[in-house]
Amino acid sequence: EDQVTQSPEALRLQEGESSSLNCSYTVSGLRGLFWYRQDPGKGPEFLFTLYSAGEEKEKERLKATLTKKESFLHITAPKPEDSATYLCAVQDGTDSWGKLQFGAGTQVVVTP
Amino acid sequence: DAGVIQSPRHEVTEMGQEVTLRCKPISGHNSLFWYRQTMMRGLELLIYFNNNVPIDDSGMPEDRFSAKMPNASFSTLKIQPSEPRDSAVYFCASSLRPHYEQYFGPGTRLTVT
Numbered sequence: 001e002d003q004v005t006q007s008p009e010a011l012r013l014q015e016g017e018s019s020s021l022n023c024s025y026t027v028s029g030l031r032g033l034f035w036y037r038q039d040p041g042k043g044p045e046f047l048f049t050l051y052s053a054g055e056e057k058e059k060e061r062l063k064a065t066l067t068k069k070e071s072f073l074h075i076t077a078p079k080p081e082d083s084a085t086y087l088c089a090v091q092d093g094t095d096s097w098g099k100l101q102f103g104a105g106t107q108v109v110v111t112p
Numbered sequence: 113d114a115g116v117i118q119s120p121r122h123e124v125t126e127m128g129q130e131v132t133l134r135c136k137p138i139s140g141h142n143s144l145f146w147y148r149q150t151m152m153r154g155l156e157l158l159i160y161f162n163n164n165v166p167i168d169d170s171g172m173p174e175d176r177f178s179a180k181m182p183n184a185s186f187s188t189l190k191i192q193p194s195e196p197r198d199s200a201v202y203f204c205a206s207s208l209r210p211h212y213e214q215y216f217g218p219g220t221r222l223t224v225t
Contacts, residue, residue: 034213043116043203043216044155087155091211097167098143098210102155 004090006103013110016077021086021106024070029093033071034100035064036087044087078110114138116217118204124223130192133220136185137206145214146179146189147203155203161187162210194224 003026013019025033032051036044048057050066057064061082063074073086085107089100117136125131137144145160159169164181172179176195181187191198201221205214 031211036216041219043205043219046213046215049213096210097160097162098207098212098214099157099160099168100145100214104154 004088004101004103006086006088006106008106009104010107011109013075013078013108015079015110015112018074018076018078020075021073021108022070023073023088023103025088025090026069027090027092027101031091031093031095033066034089034091035062035071035073036089038085038087038105047086075108078108080110080112083108083110116204116206116215118202118217118220120220121218122221122223124225125194126225127195128193129224130190131194131198131222131224133189133202133204133222135187135189135204135217137187137204138215139185141206141208141215142184143207143210143212143214144181144187145205145207146187147205147216149201149203149219158189191222194222196224198222199224 035047038044048064085105087105089102146158149155158171161181179189201219203219205216207214
């Protein structure tokens with residue numbers, strides 16, 4: 001069965017203090033790995049899709065990378081507005097319909 | 113585009129009552145997904161549709177849950193009868209094609225007393 005594990009569960013950062021979140025996965029064959037951001041009381045917001053090992057995507061202070069067994073979301077010089085829960089999800093290549101398996105998320109708090 | 117629209121945003125009901133949650137996907141998207149989110153279990157996929165046809169409902173917890181998609185712009189998730197353990201946030205998401213990124217609605221927070 002596909003599994004997605006995110007670490008750490010929670011992360012508290014000072015503004016400007018860069019860090020990384022981890023998403024490790026086990027799937028039969030990865031079709032895609034997705035990163036989402038979720039603010040309290042809102043639905044997950046799509047950030048990135050990664051398809052193959054070595055691929056990288058960037059958006060403002062966020063950079064996502066992918067290896068064969070895990071993905072990292074790097075937050076560079078974070079600001080308080082980067083506070084959110086970050087979710088990763090995998091899409092198994094054996095599934096024909098795009099089903100996503102989500103991890104439990106990493107809750108990030110950035111203090112001024 | 114307005115994004116995925118869900119209603120109601122909040123629902124409080126008594127145990128045993130019927131609850132109907134509604135979703136309007138992004139126009140042109142042909143895949144629709146219903147999820148449930150709780151602190152204990154995280155985000156769980158309940159059912160998904162492709163071109164209005166239910167593809168996989170293996171995530172639906174019990175026969176008390178049912179979902180329909182009568183046309184490309186509307187879907188419902190019904191719980192009858194509701195129970196306190198159904199209390200959760202229910203999200204609807206849509207994607208342009210089955211394997212593309214999914215866009216989530218704001219969710220419906222359901223409380224069953």
